[in-house]
Amino acid sequence: MKTILQIVILPFLLWQSAFSQNTEDTVKIKTVEVIETIIPEAYKTTKFDSTVKEESSNLAELINNNSGAFIKSYGAGSLASISFRGTGASHTQVLWNGVALNSPMNGQIDFSLYPTLFFDEAELHHGASGLINGSGALGGSVILNNTEEYKNQTKITFKQTAGSFNNYSSALKLKLGNKKWFYETQLFGKMDRNNFEYKNISSIETPTEKLDRAENKQFGLQQAVYYKLKNGSVGGRIWYFNSGRELPGTITQTNSNEESQKDESIRALIELKGLKNNFQYHISTALVSDQLIYKNKQANINSKSNSQLFDNNINTNIYLSKNWKINNNINFKYETAKADGYSEKNNRIRTSWLLGVNKDFKKLSLNAFNRIVVIESELKPFAPGFGAQYKIFNKEQLFIKANTGINYHYPTFNDLYWNPGGNKSLKPEYAKMVESGFSYSKSIKGIEINTAFTAFYSKVKDWIIWQPTEFGYWSPTNLKDVENKGIETNLSLSTNIKKIRIKGSGNYAYTKSTNLKAKNEFDNSLDKQLIYVPYHKLSSSILINFKSINLIYTYNYTGKRFMTTDNEWYLPANFISDISISNQFKITKTWDVSASFKMKNILDQDYQSIAWRPMPGRNYLISLTFRLK
């Protein structure tokens, strides 16, 4: 009976990303260094475990394989954008050490351009919690943080991978320091041919063809220098990233357009942070500079766009008493962008101020926030959030939670200024969000159980959509109202059987994202699911650890996605399993090496994440990681 129960409930069990296996990279942060605005526990967050982070090559893979958020990938190495709780690609904000990275031009992030090497911790802040990080998060936020350690250390980690389809990557991490200073250098390089075979079902004989023109090169560098002060630290980071890739066409194309894209980014951050008595502060100033060059040889297009973002933050937390905390965050942004599609260089100033209060009672925690935004001369004084968490029993780790909030997403430069079509009279999109759920953790007979359940509801108004006009060009309007509702659950179970540690975990998300507005009586998109938002998404994994050997099996299910707003066309579901085995060896007293072998898509499933863009079949990845302790 028990076994049957396991089978029946299996698809519904949503297994938390985390393997709680401790690796030496898991950094325990001292209180003094925790300066980020911590999201109250009343809000749903997903924290990615460091093992999972190490296993993933980039942020796209990390999020897609370990959370309920959906990554829309145009293929290996190609553009990967996010749909979080049913929202659009620009509705998720990505913050790196508090700096907003979303492009001022289209509001989006290409998640394939963020190797996991370049951040130490990653977290998803679902729904209304995104308000605490900044405005614009209608679906949620992705938080990438780096950490510093002040101790005597000389640590070198070098990782080399070689995979199928002539795919190679190298990563070097160097950490030096003492009790006063912290230096970190990270270098990353990648060269992928991605010339994998696929069955061309758009040709009458369904021949097996090799993907052409999918080469992808990335190079990145991150340098950090920090100095420890009496009650805090001061320092900065520079992150340079350069990517050049060919853009393969769809398989229905019989000729290549010979498209390519180059992305280059510089992100520089200077920050001062600390804790003195009951006053915690984080002051930062950052410059994010992005350049994108798109070329299409057939169409003779060579377009270049540049954007700069100055992002300044003063975040303070005041602990009035053990149970009272006040957050006060001031943000000043200056955005500027130039593109072939703009008739002039555009810029704007955005100022926002978040004031929050947290109060912990014996069993109850309450919080309330409000964010005031001034964008150019327009004032939006009211974007609040409220949350509560209640511990039901004294001795059980069972919490019930609820929260609600409002957030605005402002039109991007493309929406406002693209020539032709840009619409200066666009209103900001905004979302009203509410969620509630519970979390529970318990250890029963040596089995550690962690589970959480969240139900969410949000309404996005004035959603901006680009559509053709009668004048022969495309233009954006505040066309749609969208309702998103669903559940997110996770479960992880871990135990030790003799010397073997087993951990199973999973995440499941159900997302119903429907259009509430019809253009006219013939519009069949009313009350239909938005395109490319899967109803069902399951990601799960099993980790078996024996001595220094790790065996990891992951299974990801992505349900069908509609391709048309009337839901007449869809892409079928896919379920992808990966397996990897790794072992760590000692080479010398101070050097370790770990070798890993990974088989991806072990059932060699043919699938498309986006219509007519093939994804790789079964493929292999070997990696060697050398570590100087």
Place this chain on the structure above:
Amino acid sequence: MIKLIYIPIILLLFSCTKEKLGPQCISCKVEETNTQQADIIIVNEGNFGWGNGSLTLYNPLDKTISQNIFSQANNNLPLGDVAQSITQLNNKAYIVVNNSNKVEVVDINSFNSLATITGFTSPRYFLPINNNKAYVTDLYSNSIQVVDLNSNTISGNIQLSGWSEELLIHNDSVYVCDMTNDNLLIIDPLNNTLVDSVKVGESPNSILIDQNNKIWIMCSGGINSNLPKLIKFNPQNRTIENTFTFSSISESPGSLKINALKNQLYFLNSSVYKMNINDLTLPISTFIMNNNNTFYGLDIDPINEEVYVSDAIDYVQNGIIFRYSSSGDLINQFNSGVIPGSFLFIE
């Protein structure tokens, strides 16, 4: 606890279900798709890069509709995108699929694929010169491709400078809209050479010939750049006989069509307009109001002068076709595929 071991096995079993690959259509029924004379094919462009162009078959007598007939007749093959235009030559239809860089050749009755002509850059319109040779205009290749209809291959090209759009043949000359240089190009099809070019209005997008052998060219005026113009051209002396200028640069007229008698012009300018070839001014009143629909494609049934207009709605769902009588009264409406753009009245 050891039962946890079952989990990967169960997951593997889950994974073993054979799934379909590629986009799937929910309500495309497999039906007999044999066409007959007077049937209408609606070419649904599909979205750029989405591979979802399709053909809808409509019988105006019994009002039956068959969706996605190319895929259905060809073992679920996608038509590709963007299905730009369709041309009948004898018992074959040639479908130009722009972003898939190809021309599909199908049997006009069964819609079975007979050949796929490849090697194009960004093909737009197909014009048979005779039973052995055709021209295909192109957005990006700076040339017109010459196609050998016996071998279904590209046999040559005519170098141009820019985007060539609609074209027609009359008295051993081919007349081509040159969108880039705002010219009407004149080509000698015997030698495949460009012989002359005449300045017309900005962005000439459609062209046809009337019963008096006068050529009409619709020029959209570009995007908020010039006043749109309808041009009446005399091919005999290669001069512009009349220029009808629209009143606003924000207008974007297109889809110039003519009835079977070749004396009534129709075109789209948000709404449908009708104009006699002997009129001295542009029509002031609309022939068919758009009633807040976004009219996208237009054509005229050669048999009874009924008017077919398409609306792509939000461009990401199956569009709708409005069918009007020759006097402009709505007869009925029906769904087609994604972004219905052009029509073929089977002869």
